[in-house]
Amino acid sequence: MKLAILFGGASYEHEISIVSAITIKEKLHNFTLEFIFCDQDHRFYKIDDKDMIAKTFASGAHKKMPQLSLDNGAFVQKKMFGSERLEMPVLNLIHGADGEDGTMASLLDFFDIAYIGPRPTASVFSYDKMHTKWFADAIGVKTVAYESMHSSQRGEIKTALPFIIKPARLGSSIGVSVIKEASEIEYALDVAFEFDDNIIIEPFIEGVKEYNLAGYSANGEVNYSIVEEPQKNEFLDFDKKYLDFSRSSSVSEAEISAALVTKLQSTFKTIYTHMFEGALIRCDFFVVDGEVLLNEINPIPGSMANYLFSDFEKVINTLLANLPQQRRPQVNYQYIHSINQAKGK
Amino acid sequence: MKLAILFGGASYEHEISIVSAITIKEKLHNFTLEFIFCDQDHRFYKIDDKDMIAKTFASGAHKKMPQLSLDNGAFVQKKMFGSERLEMPVLNLIHGADGEDGTMASLLDFFDIAYIGPRPTASVFSYDKMHTKWFADAIGVKTVAYESMHSSQRGEIKTALPFIIKPARLGSSIGVSVIKEASEIEYALDVAFEFDDNIIIEPFIEGVKEYNLAGYSANGEVNYSIVEEPQKNEFLDFDKKYLDFSRSSSVSEAEISAALVTKLQSTFKTIYTHMFEGALIRCDFFVVDGEVLLNEINPIPGSMANYLFSDFEKVINTLLANLPQQRRPQVNYQYIHSINQAKGK
The missing domain is CATH 3.30.1490.20 (ATP-grasp fold, A domain)
Structure with a gap:
């Protein structure tokens, strides 16, 4: 299976995205991967497997690699004679701005390139914490007061x-x-x-219980990861989160009741359905007095939360087989024709 | 003043956008205009002034005109030797999908091209009537029950x-x-x-009073158009709306109290502020028992609602001088450097 990993972006999380891409490379051995790097100036580069190390980007060495541009249906590399098209779906792994705000989703939609990741609308409702509150209110999911x-x-x-x-x-x-x-x-x-x-x-709720749950939909059903209770000291600082994005070994399941698991899953499903199709998302929940509150939606979680799934390659394959289809209306110019006819043109 | 009118799009409102572009051409005599047509296959064409007639598009003649592509900072026309860059701001006049759903806004943001039109987030909240309800609820603006x-x-x-x-x-x-x-x-x-x-x-509220109000912000202040009471028979059908998009002669102000005008303006301001900056929008309101209800937000109104303003060229000039600035973070690779240092690399 061919897949292009799109990472980088003009974002505060640019470096985290690089770490995520390097991590995920190790989790998709049975895929034929291409790596597409978006630099902070919004130029795309094709990165060789062997160059997928942090130093390539920190040193600026990527600038010597082949540039790509967006064309209808594919990223394209111009060659001396003609061009090479990267005809394959894309995994949007750009965290933060460009990736999670809907920009890249709009670009991929416009150029008709299939991708794993939140669609533009879902991005708007998860990227901005205030809009997540509006969304949660509208669909009846509780959040912390704000x-x-x-x-x-x-x-x-x-x-x-x-x-x-x-x-x-x-x-x-x-x-x-x-x-x-x-x-x-x-x-x-x-x-x-x-x-x-x-x-x-x-x-700030002292001693709040926190649980993470990832999932995605396929054939109209939501598939869930295990529930994780993340380690934390007060709240995760950037350095700690940074390391979090390089996680690849699986974690152990949170020791909670089956009833709470069901409650978390059902809340996840309410959030996901008719909004996040095409994406693998991780929801971070608080549990306060037995009540499930949505804390945050990560529509492109660090290293795709691979560590929460037992068979991550199967997850990606299933997602690829279930990407939402776009509807594009056919334009037939019937109104212009009818107006021109009325005018006798 | 140079300005590119971007119109067309893969949308049910493709033809309406053509009519809008042709109409607005007549309203911006003192501008140096370029016309960029996006066809239903998402190809961009540069259309000559003299070809700005409906027949050009209905007949497919546009396909013989110069193609444009998106590059950082401008739309670009490839020429035999080198290329020509259309270095100028864009007026996004694509109605419906592509234009009002945030797609084009994301493209223009990504390629760093200044534009008049709703930003991606504002597009999501105005394009989908359900999301408009969520937005209105969140900011305390009343709408019709649904x-x-x-x-x-x-x-x-x-x-x-x-x-x-x-x-x-x-x-x-x-x-x-x-x-x-x-x-x-x-x-x-x-x-x-x-x-x-x-x-x-x-x-369906029988005999509801309907009022339209357009506006935009400049220097932190919202500027309003006159209030119009649109003619209607039950509700506007597509043919009637279609003609609506070609309006260029100014309309007369609705005969309502100063108090109601103030109420409509203050509701408009609540909707616009911190969301629609950069756009000229038209809000369609209902008034029921003296209460103002938001019916619809048109973030790219037909022919830019030019007929509601006495000096439309000044409106566009003012908007161009007040477009929101994007923040792009500088990436300095400090985390990758610090990790590599810790590893002794």
């Missing part, structure tokens, strides 16, 4: 201490602060607004 | 007769039915599901 603030309306925070301040649109804990004393607020707001004009504020 | 239905869960409708059935994601009244008798329901559902897997059902 307030939002725009940089142009910086003011008093109503949430009681302790609380968390987060930029609305970044992952991997970038710009996030846990606030325990009022004296820490102003600096934390400065930091968060450095990354985004919209921030959200949530109460 | 229920939604997915094609896979076709079932009983709870809304009382008479009601309207609409595909969630199409404009220009395509696939819309007003249902007065139960016997009409099944056929109307068939029609609506022909166009979209998601539909919405709203009560």
Whole structure:
């Protein structure tokens, strides 16, 4: 099976995406892989297997590799005579901006290239934490209470201490602060607004239970990973999350009741259905007093959460066989024809 | 001032977009215009001024015109020797799919081409009528009550007769039915599901007052058009709407109280702010018992609602001077460097 891994992007998570791509390479031995790197200037490069090491990108060596451009149906490499088309589906592995905000999904849709990853609409509802709240409210999934603030309306925070301040649109804990004393607020707001004009504020719940569950749909059914209880110290900082993206060994299942597993799965299904088809997503849940709250949707989780599945290659194959189809209307110019006829043209 | 009008698209509103482009050409005499046509196969063509007539497209004559491709910073025309770059901002005038769903916005963002039009996020919240409801709920703007239905869960409708059935994601009244008798329901559902897997059902409010208001923001302030009371017979059918897209003569202001104008403007502002910056949008409101309800957001209104503004060229110039700036993070590879250092590489 042929598959192109698309990674990089002009994003704060650019480096994490490189780590993710290197990690996933080791998990897809039975695939014929191509690697497509999107640099921070939005140029695409074809990276050789042997060059799939972090140094290639950090040193700028990728700039000497063949450039690719987008064409209808495929990424294309121009050659001395003619061109070579990379005719294969794409795994969108660009975390953060470009990948998870819907940009790359729109490009791939427009150029009619099949891909694993969230569609543009699903991206908008998962990329921005405020829009995730709106989405959850609309579909009846509970989340932690929150307030939002725009940089142009910086003011008093109503949430009681302790609380968390987060930029609305970044992952991997970038710009996030846990606030325990009022004296820490102003600096934390400065930091968060450095990354985004919209921030959200949530109460910090001491000792909350956290569970991660990944899944994807095939033939109208949702398939779930095991439930993981992530290790954490207060909240994951960027360095720790960074290492998280290179995970490849499988983890052990959380020791929770079958009833809670069912509850998590059913919440996952509500979130996924008619929105995330075509993607493998990981939902991070909180459980407070037996109630399941959605914390975050990762529509392109680090290294595709491979470590939560026993047969990751089968997962990718199944997803590839179940990608959503686009409807493109046929234009027949009947209105222009009828108007011209009426005008006698 | 240079400006490229981007029109067409693989959309049910493809022909309407052509009409819009032809209409707007007459309204921007003091601009140096280029015309970029996106055909239903997603190829871009540069159309000469003199060929900006409906027949060019209906006859397929556009296929003989110069093809354009997207490059960083501009649309580019390949020439025998080298290439010519269309270095100018774009007015996104593609109605419906491709234009209003965020696809073109993502492409233009990715290739770093400045444009007038809704950004990808704003597109998602205005393109799908269900997401518009979610958005309105979140920002405290009232809408008509509704229920939604997915094609896979076709079932009983709870809304009382008479009601309207609409595909969630199409404009220009395509696939819309007003249902007065139960016997009409099944056929109307068939029609609506022909166009979209998601539909919405709203009560049909007899004799509701309808008002349209357009606007855009500049220097942090929202500028409004006059308020129009659109003519209607029950609801606009496609043929009528079609003609609507070719409007160029100014209309007369609705005869309503100053208080109602203020109410409409303040609702418009709530909808627009921090979401639609960069776009000129038209909001269609209902007024029921003195209460303002949002009916629809048109983020790329027919012929840019030019007929609602007294000085349309000034509007476009002001918008061009106030387009939102993108933030692109600088990647410095500090994490990869630090990890490699730790490994002694």
